Amino acid sequence: MTIADSAGRTTAVARLAELRQRGEQPLSAGPRDAVDRQQTPDRLTARERIDLLLDPGTFSEFDALARHQCHEFGLGDRRPAGDGVVTGFGTVHGRQVGVFAQDRTVFGGSLGEAHGRKICKMMDLAIRTGCPIIGINDSGGARIQEGVASLAYYAEIGRRNVLASGRVPQISLIMGTCAGGAAYSPAVTDFTVMVDGTSHMFVTGPDVVFAVTGEKTTLDELGGGGINAAVAGNVHYLATDELDALDWVRVLLGFLPDNCEDPPPSYAASPDPLTVTDRDRELDTMVPDAQHQSYDMAEVIRRVVDEADFLEVSAEFAPNIICGFGRVEGSSVGVVANQPRALGGVIDIDASEKAARFVRVCDAFNIPLLTFTDVPGYMPGRQQEELGIIRRGAKLFYAYAEATVPLVTVVVRKAYGGGYAVMGSKHLGADVNLAWPTAEIAVMGATGAVSILHRRQLAALSGAERDQAAATFAAEYRSRIASPYPAADRGYIDAVIAPSETRVEVTRALRALRSKRESMPPKKHGNIPL
Ligand code: HXC
Numbered sequence: 001m002t003i004a005d006s007a008g009r010t011t012a013v014a015r016l017a018e019l020r021q022r023g024e025q026p027l028s029a030g031p032r033d034a035v036d037r038q039q040t041p042d043r044l045t046a047r048e049r050i051d052l053l054l055d056p057g058t059f060s061e062f063d064a065l066a067r068h069q070c071h072e073f074g075l076g077d078r079r080p081a082g083d084g085v086v087t088g089f090g091t092v093h094g095r096q097v098g099v100f101a102q103d104r105t106v107f108g109g110s111l112g113e114a115h116g117r118k119i120c121k122m123m124d125l126a127i128r129t130g131c132p133i134i135g136i137n138d139s140g141g142a143r144i145q146e147g148v149a150s151l152a153y154y155a156e157i158g159r160r161n162v163l164a165s166g167r168v169p170q171i172s173l174i175m176g177t178c179a180g181g182a183a184y185s186p187a188v189t190d191f192t193v194m195v196d197g198t199s200h201m202f203v204t205g206p207d208v209v210f211a212v213t214g215e216k217t218t219l220d221e222l223g224g225g226g227i228n229a230a231v232a233g234n235v236h237y238l239a240t241d242e243l244d245a246l247d248w249v250r251v252l253l254g255f256l257p258d259n260c261e262d263p264p265p266s267y268a269a270s271p272d273p274l275t276v277t278d279r280d281r282e283l284d285t286m287v288p289d290a291q292h293q294s295y296d297m298a299e300v301i302r303r304v305v306d307e308a309d310f311l312e313v314s315a316e317f318a319p320n321i322i323c324g325f326g327r328v329e330g331s332s333v334g335v336v337a338n339q340p341r342a343l344g345g346v347i348d349i350d351a352s353e354k355a356a357r358f359v360r361v362c363d364a365f366n367i368p369l370l371t372f373t374d375v376p377g378y379m380p381g382r383q384q385e386e387l388g389i390i391r392r393g394a395k396l397f398y399a400y401a402e403a404t405v406p407l408v409t410v411v412v413r414k415a416y417g418g419g420y421a422v423m424g425s426k427h428l429g430a431d432v433n434l435a436w437p438t439a440e441i442a443v444m445g446a447t448g449a450v451s452i453l454h455r456r457q458l459a460a461l462s463g464a465e466r467d468q469a470a471a472t473f474a475a476e477y478r479s480r481i482a483s484p485y486p487a488a489d490r491g492y493i494d495a496v497i498a499p500s501e502t503r504v505e506v507t508r509a510l511r512a513l514r515s516k517r518e519s520m521p522p523k524k525h526g527n528i529p530l
Contacts, residue, residue, distance in 0.1 A: 046103040063087060309327065360402075436484070
């Protein structure tokens with residue numbers, strides 16, 4: 001538009017009109033056919049996603065007028081304002097966050113120099129001001145036409161993801177199909193959310209896979225929500241639709257502080273009295289008498305956290321260990337718990353890696369950790385050894401040992417072998433260690449121990465006589481060694497409590513630990529086994 005009047009003078013009114021015209025932002029900035037492809041009932045636009053994530057009317061946009069400078073491959077004729085990404089700041093539950101959302105209708109949401117520079121600017125300001133960063137990814141990765149500049153900016157973003165890591169919470173949403181850097185950058189962030197059925201994530205898409213390796217595969221096989229959530233463990237929540245994904249992120253933010261220097265948000269304490277209630281008493285019969293009978297550890301957790309409100313993360317991946325957030329007296333706690341219902345609660349490689357990452361997130365953001373133990377130990381076997389359970393199982397050990405937040409552990413039933421040591425034991429630095437009378441703390445379970453300790457006596461017997469002797473030895477082992485009392489004798493367990501007292505005792509412990517301040521010895525950085 002022209003901003004000069006007939007005499008060639010520019011007027012304030014004309015300049016204002018120009019600003020308004022330039023500021024008119026379409027919901028999607030791409031060409032008509034791309035917009036039509038995006039407009040399906042189950043897909044929102046980048047701007048709609050931001051509007052639903054943030055508190056209404058709080059979004060301040062940056063760089064809406066930024067455009068790419070590339071003239072290769074005909075790109076010079078198409079320079080849409082914003083360059084395929086919407087960036088800025090707003091609030092969630094009144095607290096500031098930085099956000100970007102990629103617009104798939106502009107060059108497939110791919111990232112070039114201008115697009116990357118916008119994201120970096122928002123991240124820099126979020127790191128400087130100490131507010132969470134939320135990335136809504138919907139991108140084919142590095143913009144091919146812009147070549148090395150695209151790669152440079154994904155590396156710039158990755159570097160900022162690392163600078164922000166442990167400083168401010170970073171949350172990624174995978175909306176649509178995300179490849180290359182649009183998968184790698186989220187991998188560095190603290191939490192990743194996908195949408196079942198409509199989002200995909202992989203390093204390279206099916207066409208590139210076929211071109212490079214000749215392998216024929218589909219979007220779903222390569223990077224569907226199910227694969228990423230349950231098999232690869234890249235995803236912390238698999239949403240039913242985009243609204244559910246955005247809503248989950250809003251709820252998650254309610255458990256996290258703005259940055260590592262702030263305490264996590266605290267809400268009005270639950271009205272539950274600090275005396276044992278009827279609901280607490282249900283815990284007294286939670287653990288079955290039969291050794292091999294399981295129960296749902298999630299039920300134990302829900303009886304300890306405020307209002308039974310528990311936000312589980314990575315539920316589909318390694319279900320043998322539960323990780324998630326709850327509140328005790330209105331303040332966030334991270335919960336790690338073995339789940340006897342899945343693989344008997346054993347710690348395998350996936351469980352170790354899932355829980356180690358979660359423990360480190362809680363430790364980075366001053367969220368106390370509450371551990372519930374019922375674990376037969378680390379998973380034995382050739383397959384796990386070949387996959388590196390020594391190196392990868394050690395991650396959980398490392399994560400607990402370096403954690404300096406308040407650590408409260410409750411041994412519910414089994415705490416055998418390395419499982420005892422790793423699951424928030426006193427020896428790794430836990431502050432308060434409680435055990436139920438049903439706890440069995442020992443090097444191994446009764447059957448294994450008896451087969452080694454009484455091998456000769458048992459070999460001399462046979463049939464019913466042998467079974468009877470084995471049962472007697474096992475009962476003796478359980479009462480003498482596999483109980484909480486030898487550990488309580490040594491002060492490794494601070495108190496053996498009735499299960500019904502758990503909520504009250506955990507609350508008291510967390511109150512006592514509120515002022516805990518501890519740090520690791522000075523060093524450049526530790527070296528967690530990767
Ligand atoms: C430029 C791209 C693009 C890209 C997609 N488009 N990806 N343009 N650079 N990386 C464009 C397409 O040309 C098309 O434009 C539009 O976006 C939609 O793409 P489609 O292929 O039609 O969509 P779909 O069938 O849904 O497939 C999505 C896809 C596929 C699986 C992501 O587009 C794909 O495989 N893209 C390449 C992915 C990739 O390998 N990226 C580079 C990764 S390397 P038109 O004009 O036809 O609508 C990387 C390095 C990171 O990212 C470094 C990290 C440190």
